[in-house]
Amino acid sequence: MIIFTATTILPGDPARRILGNTADQRAVDVLNEELGTNRNPFVQYVDWIGGALTGDLGESYRTRRPVSEMVGNGLENSAKLAALAFLLVVPLGILGGVAAALREGRLRDRVISVGGLSATAIPEFVWAVLVILVFALWLDVLPVTAQAPGGASIVTQVEYLLLPALCLVFVLFGYISRMARAGTIEALDADYTRTAVLKGLPQRTVIRRHVLRNALLPTIAVIATQAGYLIGGLVAIELIFNYQGIGLLLLRGAQSKDLPLLESAVLVVGIIYVVATLLADILYSLLNPRIRLGGAQ
Amino acid sequence: MDETLRRVDEIRKSSSELENHLIDELVAGKITRRDFIRRGAVVGLSLSSLSFIAAACGGDDDGAATGTGNGETTGQAQGGGTLRTGIIAPAGDLDPKTVADEGGLAVLGQSGEYLTWSDEDLMLQPRLAESWEPNEDGSVWTFAIRQGVTFHDGRPLTAEDVAATMNTLADPDVGSNALSVFGGVLSTGNARAVDDATVEFTLDAPNGNFPYLVSSDNYNAIILPADYDTTQWTTDFLGTGPWMLDTYTPEVGVTYVKNPDYWDQGRQPLPDTNETKFYAEEQARVLAIQGGEIDVLSNFSVAGGGALLNDPNLTILEIRASQHRQIHMRTDREPFTDKRVRQAMGLLLDRQAIVDGLFEGRADLGNDSPFAPAFPSTDTTVEQREQNVEQARALLAEAGMEGGFEIELRTWDGFEIPDLAALLQDAAQQVGITVRLNITDPGTYYGDAVYGQSPWLDSTFGITDYGHRGVPNVLLTAPLTSKGPWNSAHFKNSTYDGLVADYAAALDLDSQRTAAREIQELLLDESPLLIPYFYFHLGATRSNVGGTVEVTGMGHFDVNQAGLTG
Numbered sequence: 029m030i031i032f033t034a035t036t037i038l039p040g041d042p043a044r045r046i047l048g049n050t051a052d053q054r055a056v057d058v059l060n061e062e063l064g065t066n067r068n069p070f071v072q073y074v075d076w077i078g079g080a081l082t083g084d085l086g087e088s089y090r091t092r093r094p095v096s097e098m099v100g101n102g103l104e105n106s107a108k109l110a111a112l113a114f115l116l117v118v119p120l121g122i123l124g125g126v127a128a129a130l131r132e133g134r135l136r137d138r139v140i141s142v143g144g145l146s147a148t149a150i151p152e153f154v155w156a157v158l159v160i161l162v163f164a165l166w167l168d169v170l171p172v173t174a175q176a177p178g179g180a181s182i183v184t185q186v187e188y189l190l191l192p193a194l195c196l197v198f199v200l201f202g203y204i205s206r207m208a209r210a211g212t213i214e215a216l217d218a219d220y221t222r223t224a225v226l227k228g229l230p231q232r233t234v235i236r237r238h239v240l241r242n243a244l245l246p247t248i249a250v251i252a253t254q255a256g257y258l259i260g261g262l263v264a265i266e267l268i269f270n271y272q273g274i275g276l277l278l279l280r281g282a283q284s285k286d287l288p289l290l291e292s293a294v295l296v297v298g299i300i301y302v303v304a305t306l307l308a309d310i311l312y313s314l315l316n317p318r319i320r321l322g323g324a325q
Numbered sequence: 326m327d328e329t330l331r332r333v334d335e336i337r338k339s340s341s342e343l344e345n346h347l348i349d350e351l352v353a354g355k356i357t358r359r360d361f362i363r364r365g366a367v368v369g370l371s372l373s374s375l376s377f378i379a380a381a382c383g384g385d386d387d388g389a390a391t392g393t394g395n396g397e398t399t400g401q402a403q404g405g406g407t408l409r410t411g412i413i414a415p416a417g418d419l420d421p422k423t424v425a426d427e428g429g430l431a432v433l434g435q436s437g438e439y440l441t442w443s444d445e446d447l448m449l450q451p452r453l454a455e456s457w458e459p460n461e462d463g464s465v466w467t468f469a470i471r472q473g474v475t476f477h478d479g480r481p482l483t484a485e486d487v488a489a490t491m492n493t494l495a496d497p498d499v500g501s502n503a504l505s506v507f508g509g510v511l512s513t514g515n516a517r518a519v520d521d522a523t524v525e526f527t528l529d530a531p532n533g534n535f536p537y538l539v540s541s542d543n544y545n546a547i548i549l550p551a552d553y554d555t556t557q558w559t560t561d562f563l564g565t566g567p568w569m570l571d572t573y574t575p576e577v578g579v580t581y582v583k584n585p586d587y588w589d590q591g592r593q594p595l596p597d598t599n600e601t602k603f604y605a606e607e608q609a610r611v612l613a614i615q616g617g618e619i620d621v622l623s624n625f626s627v628a629g630g631g632a633l634l635n636d637p638n639l640t641i642l643e644i645r646a647s648q649h650r651q652i653h654m655r656t657d658r659e660p661f662t663d664k665r666v667r668q669a670m671g672l673l674l675d676r677q678a679i680v681d682g683l684f685e686g687r688a689d690l691g692n693d694s695p696f697a698p699a700f701p702s703t704d705t706t707v708e709q710r711e712q713n714v715e716q717a718r719a720l721l722a723e724a725g726m727e728g729g730f731e732i733e734l735r736t737w738d739g740f741e742i743p744d745l746a747a748l749l750q751d752a753a754q755q756v757g758i759t760v761r762l763n764i765t766d767p768g769t770y771y772g773d774a775v776y777g778q779s780p781w782l783d784s785t786f787g788i789t790d791y792g793h794r795g796v797p798n799v800l801l802t803a804p805l806t807s808k809g810p811w812n813s814a815h816f817k818n819s820t821y822d823g824l825v826a827d828y829a830a831a832l833d834l835d836s837q838r839t840a841a842r843e844i845q846e847l848l849l850d851e852s853p854l855l856i857p858y859f860y861f862h863l864g865a866t867r868s869n870v871g872g873t874v875e876v877t878g879m880g881h882f883d884v885n886q887a888g889l890t891g
Contacts, residue, residue, distance in 0.1 A: 041773055046417045048425040049771040049781065050803075050811065051502055056774075058500025059423065092418040092556070093575060164616050172616035173609060178574055270609035272576050280605075283768070284416075 125208025144202030252308030437547025646878030729757025
């Protein structure tokens with residue numbers, strides 16, 4: 029609703045955006061007529077909602093292709109990149125955070141903490157330029173864009189996605205490792221850890237069985253909130269790497285006042301946020317018996 | 326010697342009044358050999374006659390060598406293989422009727438073909454039209470359609486297809502993007518197939534440049550079968566061209582294979598596969614050619630691709646073009662109602678410095694009229710306006726503005742436009758004029774593109790970008806005539822309107838130039854808008870690309886005669 033209102037109020041009409049400023053007014057009128065954008069805004073909205081409820085997301089104004097097809101493609105691409113980024117940054121982040129916490133205050137901790145923080149502070153598109161320069165142009169070991177040719181194998185697709193995923197790793201590592209570090213430190217200080225150590229368990233077992241599980245709780249919450257960013261917020265990365273993800277779809281939809289596409293894309297990203305948070309909650313309760321059993325008092 | 330004269334006489338006897346006039350101009354030294362050939366092609370003289378006469382009677386050559394032209398790269402192109410070209414991603418639906426952007430038009434031109442092809446020198450090459458000629462006053466043009474051409478699905482091309490395509494594009498109920506070219510020139514129904522091999526166009530008014538309006542410059546005008554539904558074009562990319570559709574992935578690219586039945590024996594495609602890849606951002610395109618992901622880049626700007634200019638692995642293609650920026654000053658609003666103030670603004674700019682700074686010198690200087698040096702009809706003897714701050718000051722004083730004034734400049738944030746705005750701001754400061762910059766996104770600046778709902782057309786002072794055109798007709802009418810739809814300067818001058826009508830109706834280069842001269846001088850005097858430069862079109866190929874890659878100012882590209890040299 030907000031998207032719809034905002035887009036309708038802002039200046040510019042879709043047909044004019046699509047055909048360009050020097051287009052003949054008659055051509056613009058014909059296209060507006062075809063798209064139905066000259067109807068009452070309320071009518072247009074109700075029309076779209078009605079369609080969406082029955083699974084028909086309509087046709088993109090700009091490309092005249094079914095929105096479901098475009099959003100589906102975009103989602104698939106964004107999901108692949110997000111998955112690769114997660115696969116890399118989550119273990120690294122957790123390892124880094126735990127390693128830092130175990131040597132709290134010492135050199136290893138400082139390097140990981142400050143390094144991670146600095147990396148996070150640098151925006152992802154700056155990282156993008158850097159990694160392209162180094163790995164794609166100077167060293168020539170990875171491709172400059174992220175879109176693998178059609179029909180490529182998984183390995184090739186990963187090769188193409190490695191650079192953008194690397195940028196995301198740089199950006200997210202600091203955040204995740206910091207949460208893991210804080211969680212670990214807190215867990216290390218806890219009574220149950222002292223008990224485990226006093227029991228005579230080796231350090232490795234103490235960490236694995238007691239500390240980690242508790243340290244991960246805040247980390248998981250953080251990871252879940254990043255899921256939304258990774259799926260819908262990567263416009264800059266998608267632009268530089270020429271990658272057809274949902275972020276790019278959102279951008280082009282907004283630029284051309286492509287309402288059906290914009291609404292659907294926003295809806296999808298919103299749903300992902302909700303689902304990610306839900307999954308995180310479930311995971312959280314699985315790991316934390318107190319929550320699971322808390323209900324049964 | 327006698328043989329030559331006899332042959333010339335023969336050609337003269339079989340030529341029209343108009344063609345003879347052109348030959349006269351050449352003999353009298355009024356036009357150069359180069360212009361004779363270009364002009365002759367427009368009015369329909371065959372290429373062999375043209376070159377013969379040019380050699381026999383021609384005078385001096387043009388001499389001026391700007392633009393390195395298309396790449397005649399070193400190394401023999403090997404046949405076969407795949408050539409990968411990177412282009413701007415098409416902005417909208419690939420429906421030949423509605424395409425309105427550079428990415429889309431480049432795609433249309435790969436598998437589709439036009440009646441004529443406007444090349445890098447703004448010369449017309451015959452394609453689906455073999456020859457063409459006007460009647461005495463240029464109000465009716467007759468085109469001979471090439472026979473024996475088939476569409477990719479086997480259907481033969483007929484004159485009926487040509488007429489139907491043109492009538493559809495000129496039909497306001499269909500609302501094609503081509504209306505911006507045909508408006509006021511060709512009305513729907515006035516393209517008629519006289520027989521299977523001839524099409525007659527009856528124009529709304531005499532027009533000496535009409536063949537350009539059905540060339541590749543009118544990029545929607547790829548010839549399609551008479552009953553074809555263009556909304557389905559992405560299923561088959563139908564056309565008569567050298568490339569046939571293999572696969573199309575929306576937003577990603579198109580792969581073509583060569584057309585084994587292509588009609589032009591002199592231009593059979595060398596590569597087996599033409600891979601055209603889409604890049605939404607210039608950054609990504611530039612990286613792609615640097616990284617070797619593409620072999621040819623059809624278009625890049627100095628601002629976005631400066632690194633390419635000195636890259637030893639690349640060959641740069643440079644084409645003289647007519648793309649430019651217009652700085653408009655509303656003639657009906659203070660402080661620009663007095664033309665002395667407008668002239669003063671024009672005198673503040675150091676145009677060469679601007680060109681060197683914004684384009685590394687890769688642009689022609691503009692002289693505040695749409696007549697780019699690239700157009701053959703431009704009168705290049707008109708004095709070039711140069712920076713003269715003293716004179717500007719004097720003019721402002723005369724107009725009562727010696728204290729300067731404050732004015733808001735509206736424009737948008739793409740290309741080098743913000744830099745131009747900043748330069749303008751600096752230049753104006755010299756005489757106490759304070760320019761406040763109001764730079765927004767293009768959507769806001771252009772608004773609804775109609776008077777009253779568009780800062781572009783309503784603002785007192787603004788900068789607008791104009792893409793390349795093969796002939797200046799549209800640039801003379803739309804932004805400057807009293808009824809023009811893009812007249813942001815609100816310039817209403819009946820003398821000007823009359824001169825433009827004269828120019829449009831002029832059929833020979835001499836009359837065109839005469840009208841041009843008067844127009845150029847009138848515009849310098851009235852200065853409703855400033856045009857500081859016409860920048861070149863740049864392309865690039867990797868150095869292992871041999872043969873010829875053609876890119877045009879319009880945005881088309883042709884890799885037929887190119888290939889990798891191992």
